[in-house]
Amino acid sequence: MNIKNALFLFFFVISFNSFCQIEIFSEQISLDSIINSTSDEPNVVLSPDGQTLYFTRKNHPHNAGGSKDQGDIWMSEKNENGAWTQAYNLKEINDERSNHIIGFLDSGRTLLLSNDNKLAVTYFNNGQWTTPKPFNIPYLNSKSKELTASVSADGKHILFGMESFGNYGVEDLYLSRMKPDGSWTSPKNLGAAINTQNQEITPFLAADNKTLFFSSNGHEGEGSFDIFMSTRLDDTWQKWSKPVNLGPKINTKGRERSFTFLLDDEYAYLSSTQNSDGYGDIKKVKIAPEISPIEIIEDTVQVIDIVEEEKxxxxxxxxxxxxxxxxxxxxxxxxxxxxxxxxxxxxxxxxxxxxxxxxxxxxxxxxxxxxxxxxxxxxxxxxxxxxxxxxxxxxEPIIEGNTVTLDHVLFEQGKAVLIQGSEKELDLVVEMMKYNPDVSIFLSGHTDNQGKASLNIALSEDRVQTVMKYLVAQGVNKRRISGKGFGGTKPIASNASAETRKLNRRVEFTVHKIKK
The missing domain is CATH 2.60.40.10 (Immunoglobulins)
Structure with a gap:
């Protein structure tokens, strides 16, 4: 590594010790009917050059699927005076599914979106957007009704707000990163400092690749969902500063989400239900971010940003x-x-x-x-x-009177000796007894009707005693267990064939007593 690269890596690591700030100079400013409608506008994305504003609009009569359509992507462009023009439906990339804007994978010609929670990508070619094609992230599996996501300014990080693998609660924040070969890592949970037992959605990573903004109803806030900020403390993406509420100028008693901005713009944009024309409207607030964009040096990218992915x-x-x-x-x-x-x-x-x-x-x-x-x-x-x-x-619920058949507790033929492997299911009974200390059980042993009835009674009684001894040996108090052998007197299936007779050879337990 040359001296220049070594110094860059040094300052990159040192910079984690400083907490990037953003100053808010105004309360929410509505973009009025130029952008907003009486429908829900839940999320917003700025083009990399700041000249186009993209957003999702739900249940609008001009959506591809009409007023029942759960989301189309709309857009507005700045005119020569810097004002936003009347928003319109980006029809070439919308269909009757739920279409949501995510962000750009490059300088503005490759757009990532979701269709019914499935990622897709479209390219700007010859003056129009191509038909969206599937975009693969390994093991991306969102259980949420709505997948929220964003793309970092360098196009190499995708953050997700979703209910998926290893959740701390409902929706959590996850990260996927581009690998050197252009493929993407599987989503990785950002950890307990960010995620709570409630919902974390609409993540946005600032251009320094370490200052994170997101909406949450799990951290202390002003309303249902508020915007929070946290700073990444090292390159594991697991250590974060304590999330900070952006305060009452941005956060209200309504729902705030989808906070986004460009470093060279004086405004940040978000969606808020406070004083809106409908459900959520696109608003802006005046800001001054103390954030510097990350410097990318090609031969150090792997050292700085790539952690080997486990299978x-x-x-x-x-x-x-x-x-x-x-x-x-x-x-x-x-x-x-x-x-x-x-x-x-x-x-x-x-x-x-x-x-x-x-x-x-x-x-x-x-x-x-x-x-x-x-x-x-x-x-x-x-x-x-x-x-x-x-x-x-x-x-099986542990409620008084419920009888549970231990299907995998088996005995040698004609004997009260457990077949190897039966212990696994008995161990689950032991665990249940320890997990529910106020429960007692009644064991019952059963056979088929083959052979002498008195011998079957004795055999079933011996098998009950074998099970009882096993449970006691594993630490269950014997006073919590009682039992009896019934032989072949209580069949649950026909004894006419060998296939059904085996169902009658069983051990059961009944929840006998739950202390009040």
Whole structure:
């Protein structure tokens, strides 16, 4: 590395110690009906030269799908006096899907957008925009109703606001970066300093590539969503300064989102519902940012900005109550990768779904547990994950009177000896008992009707005792367990064939008592 590059890298690192500021000189200024309508204008993007303003407009009669259309991209241009002209629909890139503007990947001729939460790119060629084509980000999987995103000024970073893998709450902020070969890294969560259990949306990265603006209802604010600012403290993109509310000149009792500006412009733009003509209107505020654009030196880009990407696998699923089929919110999901035995964890969201990225392995043990439920476990293979399979876990509720069949607790034929592997399901019962200390259970053993009835009763009783001894040996108080063998007196299937008889050979437990 030459001296010039070494000095640049040194000052790049040192600059993380200073907190970039932005001064707000005015309250919100409406762009009136030139830009706004009685429909919702939820997000805004400036062209790199500042001469064109792009925004999304929802449910407008002039949208491609009419007033039911959930989003078209509109635009306005500056005239010779620097004033915005009447906005119009950018029809060549819109369709009846939900179309949202994201940003530019270059100086203004390559536009990134989303169609129903799927990324697409369009190019300005021969005076018009081309038909949007799919744009690939590995493992981009948004569960949000609306994906929000932006592109950095250098076109090498895309930030997302979405509900996806490894969320801290609902929508979180993520980053994808361009690699030296022009492909993109999979989205990486920006961490707990930025993201909360609530929503973080509409991220915007200033031209220094370290000052982040975003909208949140999870940090303390003035209204439903406020604009916050944070500074990146190192090159991991995981360490950030404590987010700062931009204050009452920008943030109101309404919803503020989609804050954006150019360094050489005296105004920043945002969407706000405060005193709007409809839902959200495009507003501007007068600013003075103390931010310097990052200097790009080609032979140091990889040292400064590229961190080697780990090979990861995306896992998603949903957790339900087996009895009611309702989703379970806040269930704990643990994924262990084999053979390294590295554990990852998350919680199910408000829809009972989970999304998680884990290191690549040979197999993945997925375990789900929740209060007042019997945990469930599954082993998933690499191939099924790569096919974007969504896992479904139906948990047995621990409610008084509910009977749970232990399908995988098996015995040697005619004996009360557990077959190897049965311990896994019994361990889930142990965990449930420890997780719910006020629960007692009643074990019942059953056989088919083959053989002498009295011997079947005795065999089923012995099997109950085997299970009881195992649970006690694992630390469950024996006073919380009772049981009985019923032989073949309580079949749940026909005994006419071998295939159905095996269903009658079972061990069950019934939630016998829950202390009030």
């Amino acid at each position: 990861i696998i995306a896992i998603s699923g949903i957790v339900k109550d087996k009895k009611t089929n309702e989703t379970i919110i806040g269930a704990e999901v643990y994924v262990t990768t084999e053979p390294l035995n590295k554990e990852f964890k998350t919680l199910t969201n408000s829809q009972g779904a989970f999304n998680l990225t884990v290191d690549e392995g040979n197999n993945y043990i997925v375990k789900v547990k929740a209060f007042r439920y019997l945990s469930a476990e599954a082993v998933v293979t690499d191939a099924s994950l790569l096919n974007n399979e969504q896992l479904t876990f139906s948990l």
